[in-house]
Amino acid sequence: MPKNVSVQELKGKAKELRLNIVKTANFAGSGHLGGSLSCADILAALYFKYLNVDSKDPDKFERDRFILSKGHCALAYVPCLAMAGFVPMESLETFNHYESPYGMHPDSKKVRGCDASTGSLGHGLPMGVGMALGLRYQKVNDAKVVVLMGDGEQNEGSVWEAAMAAAHYKLKNLIAIVDRNKLMIDGPTEEVMSIEPIDKKYEAFGFKVIVCNGNDMASLDKALAEAWANTEDKPVAIIAKTEKGYGVKRFQGKVPWHYGAMNSDLFKEAVADIEAMD
């Protein structure tokens, strides 16, 4: 059951997460800032309201599962796990450093609370299908499996292999979220390899589809509540419309900020932009 947390509180958590993303990018030297900032609200809502996970007992069998299928955004995920108490906040300072447990892509054997090692795109939804089937077979009927994917990731064929299986097996405990930030490394998704109409595609594959604004906490909260309350015998897909780099004006909607490094002036500017968010 989702916790009783207000939209305002979640907005505060998302803002705090954005600050931790840019700080961690600074510790790391560089990072996937664009996609990490675009999904910050989604991660904050999941970890501080929706997911039934416990930092004191991260392996609890009945817990919800979360897979960051867009693994390159460990820059957002690990700070979120730190804020949720799974890993020490000060450990973020080692991000990307020699022999650190944290690198560009999360390693489930090294990051406490991380359910799956990811990084190669298109791997999260298949693993999510496996987890959802495994939990159902073992009669853990209340646990959700949430998979957060990128929009460029939708190009991967394995996503659709898994989507077909999710609907075939009527995995109503599975929630796929697409961070629809509209940009990929080489440019806009619709120029590189168009994915639209992505909502209709998931619908045609047999998902219950919810479209929301993934950078507007009220809209996102409503979508997640609806997904959590799903009683239909089908998996849920949330198309969360976001903006890449959201929260830092210089990064917003800019293709080159998929990945980058900030000098000290830019870092201060990024922090100031985030602090000015409401």
Added chain:
Amino acid sequence: MAEGTTWTTYDANKMASKEIYGKVLAELGEKNDKIVGVTADLAKSTNIGNFGDKFPDRIFNVGIAEQNLFGVAAGLAKTGLIPFASTFAIFACLRGGEQVRTDIAYQNLPVKIIATHGGLSFGTAGTTHHCTEDYAIMRAIPNMTVVIPADGFETAKAVRACIDIPGPFYMRVGRGFEPPMHDNEDFEFTVGKAITIHEGSDLTIITCGTPTLQAREAAKDLEAEGISVRVLNMHTLKPIDKDAIMQAVMDTRRILTVEEHNVIGGLGDAVAAVIAESGKGCAFTKLGINDEFSVIGYPEDLYARYKLDATGIAETVKELLGKEIEADEDWTDED
């Protein structure tokens, strides 16, 4: 050639690897409810269907989607289950290879990959369905145990043994028409420990999988000609039995590896590395597919073409016996 070793006349129902796999798995499933099966529209062809018939709620067919097959298997394992994922060898090592590496092996998950139709066993299906690359790929993946049983009896033992191996496991078998090498299950089978199936002192054949029976037949034929050949059944490619290899080098000084695989990256190279690292020299030949795509044909014709039948193996043994090697009679003082 001993009677009963021709491929096409053998009755597949007797004890073929693929047949026995499904039966043993069904039997294990009774005792252990953590065992589940995953397949990609090959439940019947890979014989995992036997398990599925018995436990319909424990088998998941993902359709013709091998990337999803191994991703789903990884996810199932993440919830504490022991998934047996079955498909043809070529799809296990290449079509779903990255999922095997990254989702399964990197996370050290106990997924048991049962790869059927390995090597040339799918004969007339042609090169797209032959698989002579899997040993190289699977042994290069950390955490992976790689086993290639010689027949149905070894398959049965390997399937039972792999449950206790905590990490990922890859087993390659044939199409199910392979004749048995053992007479029954009354023999010692330990993962990582080679079995001497024929004693000899002039040369050692190190082999695995379906050529093992042929190597033994070759050794028997050569014995009649006064040539004494040891045959080591190296059913576990990784971790490889270094002691057995070095004992063979010390005892016979001539090593022939025989594999239903490209000579690059497979059993031969694994054995060669052990010998090279030891500092001991010996006469050495790798017999296998000589870095080419195999042709279409019935398996027995292909085994003959690539000298993986008893006749071809015996011929190669004689060639290797004629090879000159630098004699060093007193190796025992080198340690």
